[in-house]
Amino acid sequence: MAWQTINRNEPVFDADAPPVLSEAVREKIRSFFPRYDTKRAALLPALHVVQDTLGHVSWKAMAEIAEVLDIHPSDVFDTMSFYTHFWNHPKGEKTITACRSITCELLGGREVLDAIKKHLGIDEHETTPDGKYSLVTEECLAGCDHSPCMLINEKLHKRVRAADVPALLAAADNDKIDIPRSTLFDAPQESQRAGSGSADGKTDDQVGTNVAE
Amino acid sequence: MADYEPVLLRNVGVDGSRTLDVYRARGGYKAAEKVVKDMTADDVIDEVKRAGLRGRGGAGFPAGVKWGFLPKGRKRTLLCVNADESEPPTFCNRVLMEHDPHQVIEGIIIAGYATRAQIAYVYMRVEFHEQFHIMQNAIDEAYAAGLLGKNILGSGYDLEVYVHRGAGAYVCGEETGLIESIEGKRGYPRIKPPFPAVEGLFRMPTVVNNVETLANLPHIIERGADWFLGIGTPSSAGPKLFCVCGPVNRPGCYEAPMTITCEELIMGDAFGRGMTDNLPVKAVFPGGTSMGVITGDELQMKMDFDDPRNFGMLGLGTAAAVVVNNKTDIRAVLRNVARFYALESCGQCTQCREGTNWMYRIASRIEHGAGRIEDLDLIEEVAGRMGMMPGLSICGLPDGATFPIQGIVRKFRGELEEHIANQEPGKAEAVLSVLN
Structure with a gap:
């Protein structure tokens, strides 16, 4: 098999394409x-x-x-x-950030992470084929009084059990927080979509599924 | 300790504790008003120095003295609030910001006035989503009430408060890493000197204070330095927040004087209420993982700024204790802790970048049943050759990485040796071929 080489003549992105930032x-x-x-x-x-x-x-x-x-x-x-x-690169509509630091691990964080992987059929740094969920792990989320914990977008889920994972991931509002939000770091109102951080960024990168980071 | 009345957490659990009205109704912002209207900046610094308020972020450096390092003839000062709480298993700043954001803002006003800062940046880790919304809404509310912005409460003092969200890097909790991150760069800690007080953010004199340190200020102003000194011991004065978590009956954030022992924090009725299923304590990381570890036989350790050193610890740290019970394999704990620092090392200093990863690889192979007896000496040797204390690194992260790892290897050596001796013959080769 021949070596796969990167074509350096091909630009990383098309500079002449219309701008992506409004x-x-x-x-x-x-x-x-x-x-x-x-x-x-x-x-x-x-x-x-x-x-x-x-x-x-x-x-x-x-x-x-x-x-x-x-x-x-x-x-x-x-x-x-x-x-x-x-x-x-594009990520799923919702990003799951599972904590894997010491307290969460002591209280069953690994089982929760395995349950998520099994339920979604993806590994860390991957996105489900339907573009719904991306999965990452993060070190301590500072929620150790509620271990094991994980974030779905902005929502911190506390004391998650491996058995609860399917129901939790099936819930449509599992990324909604019930406090008034500040829009300071959000997309400007005009271009804001429903939900936060979904993958419509198909403007100049290929949308990949199951791609490792 | 049952009769201790919480001060920092007094509003936690009160209905509407996040709102300005409730905070004010419970005596809030009186200290800030007194400061901006009736006191000079030097008065405030003197009072805080007299109280001996030591920084709650981990290093325990006296806050008033830190402010005193600011050059006399400076034109500008910048204040940074360290809300990047990322040390496992610390969550007391989260509790403060989540339940009582105005107490933090009042502390910011007082520290800002004392240091003559006109801008304060609150550097908050990005994983604090809900806490960001709560803090930002409280800041907006304070602006609307004339407590922030131009001419605070008609005193002529101006202070802008901006939240700067981080993006997932433990090292940004180091004060110069935090400064670099605000400047829009990698969170690489800077070589000191110059210290931030002389040349910090945007090369201006800068003070970086932890959220909990600032939360103490309104109470010091309101009740006086003598009240503060009356709590705890002379070198560890004032109220302190302690976290306790892991397999305990009531994990949480509790306030107590620093005369409390680790045992009381875990077992006390007002605190952790003992271990789940009454299992024996095997080990505790009592100050956040980076301070080191104590065994179940060392629970008499006092949670103050001095006693942890008598137990081979780096210091009190963030006073957050994670408890490990006797059902847990110490090899898994070693590997988990080693991985944290391997991932969070910023990569600037060679021995930290390589050393933390080296220790993680050693810990992984021990956990997977492929340890070698000489690995225990090797891990200690690697740990002994990195960090700020031997003068080899820019920041304290590698010191924080070595203390728990050295601690585990020293204090649980017998158990680790036993595991290595009982390894399945031949398995080592199979595991090593995958791991290395």
């Missing part, structure tokens, strides 16, 4: 500028807003964020790649 998103990013001494400091807020808008932060989105912040695209990737929260 003017409303750019304006929202700029609205963070007065808070900081430098534009670059608005990078984490910008990444949060873009990820909420597109469902992930694509290569093209990174280049456009760089444009708004007056920095090099590689600076955006450099920072973004350090943090586990940002994705540069």
